[in-house]
Amino acid sequence: MSSFDARAQEWDKNQRRRETAQKIASAIKECLPKSRYDILDFGCGTGLVSFELADIAKSIMGIDTSAKMVEQFNKKSGSPNTKAYQTSLEELSDTFDLIVSSMTFHHIKDIEALIKELAAKLRPQGFICIADLVREDGSFHSDSTGVYHFGFDPGRLIQSFEKHGFILQSSKIVHTIQKHKAFDIFLLCFQKKP
Numbered sequence: 182m183s184s185f186d187a188r189a190q191e192w193d194k195n196q197r198r199r200e201t202a203q204k205i206a207s208a209i210k211e212c213l214p215k216s217r218y219d220i221l222d223f224g225c226g227t228g229l230v231s232f233e234l235a236d237i238a239k240s241i242m243g244i245d246t247s248a249k250m251v252e253q254f255n256k257k258s259g260s261p262n263t264k265a266y267q268t269s270l271e272e273l274s275d276t277f278d279l280i281v282s283s284m285t286f287h288h289i290k291d292i293e294a295l296i297k298e299l300a301a302k303l304r305p306q307g308f309i310c311i312a313d314l315v316r317e318d319g320s321f322h323s324d325s326t327g328v329y330h331f332g333f334d335p336g337r338l339i340q341s342f343e344k345h346g347f348i349l350q351s352s353k354i355v356h357t358i359q360k361h362k363a364f365d366i367f368l369l370c371f372q373k374k375p
């Protein structure tokens with residue numbers, strides 16, 4: 182059982198997580214053209230961000246490695262158009278016009294490979310919005326098992342996305358999580374070149 186499986190049932194009880202997801206979701210909506218999107222939420226967890234995007238969604242698919250997170254997501258969904266799966270990007274045959282990912286990139290070892298896989302799932306001129314920690318000193322997680330990056334330098338991440346055919350739409354600090362100290366959260370929005 183992964184540490185996320187063990188925490189899935191209690192995940193949404195944490196006010197700090199709910200507030201972070203709300204801030205990220207409203208910043209995502211601000212950076213996108215008004216439309217309705219087929220959305221993929223990569224590392225969806227219990228859907229804290231996904232469900233906040235319902236008003237801009239035609240459909241929402243969440244994917245996550247944690248079976249228990251996926252279970253919680255699907256318990257909360259009242260619509261067949263909003264569903265989560267325990268699967269990987271490679272196994273996915275669908276494509277999307279918006280991909281979002283919140284607080285998941287720091288759990289992925291090979292970011293270059295991930296960006297390439299995400300690009301393959303995005304339709305031409307589709308959007309991708311990534312939110313995560315700005316580079317930190319490693320103290321954000323009390324247990325760093327499964328944490329491959331102590332946050333990111335947004336400038337370096339922008340370069341990686343641009344290398345894979347994305348055009349930066351906006352780069353912002355959208356929230357600051359207060360723990361024993363302050364941790365900034367960035368949101369990067371890109372559009373895929375036609």
Ligand SMILES: C[S@@+](CC[C@H](N)C(=O)[O-])C[C@H]1O[C@@H](n2cnc3c(N)ncnc32)[C@H](O)[C@@H]1O
Pocket residue numbers: 185198202223224225226227228229230244245246247250282283284285288289
């Ligand atoms: C910190 S949680 C964030 C959950 C959600 N996005 C949110 O903002 O509330 C990170 C999530 O990424 C998932 N995850 C970790 N590695 C993953 C991978 N390789 N592919 C998909 N999901 C992954 C975990 O199971 C967990 O649900």
